Amino acid sequence: MVMPDHICPYGLKSLDLLEREGFEVEDHHLETREETDAFKAKHDVETTPQTFIGGERIGGYDDLRVHFGKDKPEEERSDTSYQPVLALFGMTFLMALAAAFVAEGQWFSLRTVEWFVAFSMCGLAYLKLRDVESFSTMFLNYDLLARRWVPYGYVYPFGEGAAGVLMIAGGIFGLIAAPIALVIGTIGAVSVFKAVYVDKRELKCACVGGDSNVPLGFVSLTENLFMIGMGVWMPVKQIILG
Template sequence: MPQDTAKTAQLYRMVMPDHLCPYGLKSKDLLDREGYEVEDHHLTTREETDVFMKRHGVETTPQTWINNERIGGYDDLRVHFGIDKPESERSDASYKPVIAIFSVAFLMSLGLSWFAFESVVTLRAFEWFIAISMCFLAVQKLQDIESFSTMFLNYDLLARRWVRYGYIYPFGEALAGILMVAGALTWLSAPVALFIGTIGAASVAKAVYIDKRDLKCACVGGSSNVPLGFVSLTENLMMIAMGLWMPVKVYLLDW
C-alpha cells in the first residue's frame, strides 16, 4: 500500500476574544501555502499561554513543530522554508523603500501621462516621475523630521554649518515637487530644487567618494537602512536636472 506522504505541522497560537495574534495567522497561512496539513492549536487565555511557554521553554508565540522538531515563530518559519536568510547572515542594508517609492512614482507618472495625453511615452511623464518621487521622499522625511535631521547631519555640508537646514530641507523638497507636478511657479520651484540638489550632491560625493565613509542615507527618513551613495546621489541629481530643465522649458514655450 502507498505510504501517507502528507506533510503535517503543529501550530500553537494565541486566539483570544480580545487578541488574535497576527503572526499566528501569518504562520498558518505560510504553512498552508507550503502544503502542510496544520494541526492548529489555539491558546485561548493568558494563563494557558503562560503555561505553554513555560512548559516548552519559549518566550513568544506562535510556535510551530514540523516532524517533532520545534521550528519556532513566524520569522523562524520563513528561514526554515528558505524565504529569508538566518539572522546571522542578514545585512542591515536594504533598498526596498527606495525601490517601492521609485516604482510607484514611475507608474503614477505613466498613469497621469496616459490620462492627460493618451500616451505613456511623453516628456511630461518623465517630469512627473521626478516630481512625484521628490514628494514621496519628502513624506518619508517628514514622518519623523527629528530623526531625519539627525541622520542628515552625518554628511550634509550645509546642515553641519547651519543645523536648522536639516529641518527645512524636507519642506523645500516637498514644495518643489508639488509645484513641479502642477507645472506652476517655476520661478520658485526651480531655484529651490537646484539649490538643495546641488548641496546634496556635493555632500554625498564628498562623504562617499572622497572621504570613503560608510553611512546610512537619510533620503527615505531617519530610520532608513539604505546605504548612502548612489541612491541619494541620484535623488539630488534628479532635483538638479529638474531645476535646470523647468526654466528652460518655460523659456522655450514662451519663445
C-alpha cells in the first residue's frame, strides 16, 4: 500500500528482505483503498503486502521471513523475553562508562557502578511512569506490599525515579536516596523470590512497565538486589569518606 497518507512499513520490509536475498523485485503499489480491497478479494487474503516468487504466493512479511529460514513471526514466538530490560541495562551501562570518563578520566571505577545502578533506576522508573495505571495493575500480581496497600503500586515508580536521581547527585542526596532504595529493593526482592522460587508462579515482570513481556525471575531479582546494595553502600561510603 502506497497512498498519500500511508506507506505500508511491511511492504518496505518485504522489499528490503527480497533485495538482500538477491531477488530482482517487481513492486506493484496499491495506491487506493479500492485497489487494496480488490487485491485482497482476488487473492483471498486479509493483509498486504503479499509476495509472489515464481508465480507462487509466499504471503506477508512474516511468511516471507519463514520462507527464507529467518525467525518465526512475532505471534508465533514465545510471549516472554528479557530483551527490553537487557537493552535498558546495556544502554545505562554505556552511559555510566561515558559519564565516569568525563568526571574522572577513566572508563571504569566505583562511580561507574554507582551510576549504572542509578541510571538504570531512572530508566526503569520512566518506563513505569509512561502508564502508571497499567504498571500498578501488573505489579499487583506479585508485589507483597502492593497487595496489602494498593496505592503503593502508584507510589513505587516515583520513589524509584527519585532515588535514582538523588543517587546520581551523590553526597547528602545519596543518603536521602539510600532508605528509599533499600525499602523498594527489599520488598521487591522478597516478592519476586516468593512468587518465582517459592510459589513457582509464571508471571510477567512489571519492571519495564505495564506492557512488559519480561518474565519475572532472575533479572528482576537481580535488579532489586542491586537497589539493596546501593541502599546499603551509599551511607557506608559517606561514613568511609567522611
